[in-house]
Amino acid sequence: MHILARQVRFGIDPFGRDGFTGANSYAGKPTTEGFGLYGSLWVYLKSKLNRDTGFVVNVSEIDAEVREQVLPFFGRRIREICAERRIPGLSDIYQWLEQSHTMLAERFGKKQICRLELELNPFRKAGVIWENRKMLVYTERFEFAAMHKLWNNRVDEQANFAMFGQCANPAGHGHNYILAVTVCPPKNKTGWLGHLQKTVQTEFLSLVDHKNLNCDVKAFAKTNPTVENIAQYAWKKLKGKLTPCKLVEITLWENDRTYCRYNED
Numbered sequence: 001m002h003i004l005a006r007q008v009r010f011g012i013d014p015f016g017r018d019g020f021t022g023a024n025s026y027a028g029k030p031t032t033e034g035f036g037l038y039g040s041l042w043v044y045l046k047s048k049l050n051r052d053t054g055f056v057v058n059v060s061e062i063d064a065e066v067r068e069q070v071l072p073f074f075g076r077r078i079r080e081i082c083a084e085r086r087i088p089g090l091s092d093i094y095q096w097l098e099q100s101h102t103m104l105a106e107r108f109g110k111k112q113i114c115r116l117e118l119e120l121n122p123f124r125k126a127g128v129i130w131e132n133r134k135m136l137v138y139t140e141r142f143e144f145a146a147m148h149k150l151w152n153n154r155v156d157e158q159a160n161f162a163m164f165g166q167c168a169n170p171a172g173h174g175h176n177y178i179l180a181v182t183v184c185p186p187k188n189k190t191g192w193l194g195h196l197q198k199t200v201q202t203e204f205l206s207l208v209d210h211k212n213l214n215c216d217v218k219a220f221a222k223t224n225p226t227v228e229n230i231a232q233y234a235w236k237k238l239k240g241k242l243t244p245c246k247l248v249e250i251t252l253w254e255n256d257r258t259y260c261r262y263n264e265d
Helices: 059-083 090-104 157-168 192-208 227-238
Strands: 002-012 037-047 112-121 124-129 135-148 173-184 246-255 258-262
Touching (some): 037 059, 090 124, 227 258
Antiparallel strands (some): 002 037, 037 112, 112 124
């Protein structure tokens, strides 16, 4: 079974002026003239592949359905809330995502919409997962810089370079990592976001940021600090410490082309 993810970018004017389509295929559509609210909706479709096309679905179909069904709804709700002189909260956003799921559920035949996520800004998003049971999730991104060397002491230098390439450089090399922590947020409680941020800082980031992972982090004295192993290490350091939130998954980007997701399921 395959899961296809598609991002649909958009802009909304909260004061009621209609957006225009625009001609930039990389930008949001609809968009705004001047300053406006920008967002992006991630749609995850789960299905077997179409034998004729090799697709789960043509992504242009996702774009069309979201822009026809969902984005006008988002625009109405945002303008209504702004007219009440307040800003949308997480509870509003989770309701919108559930209603969006209802709008889209029958639009793709037997293909299952297993997840919807609304990206609120470059480091924060809210989502709902429907794969096994409905789960509200919240994701926040953090960054840290670290260096590492990948090496296997059981084989010689030639074998190490064949295995790890430039990552076996004896002097090591660095990355600007992005850590995404996904949790189930508590209902009707406040203060949890600050606790989450401080806990990630004290329990994980302070141990790895601007460190030589091979030398400065005990867990990697005999274990290669690959993106996979660092993601698992972050999970171990944070599991059970984010109460009242429940840790759902860790995602670690080594660069903009390589990341690993980890959970214990």
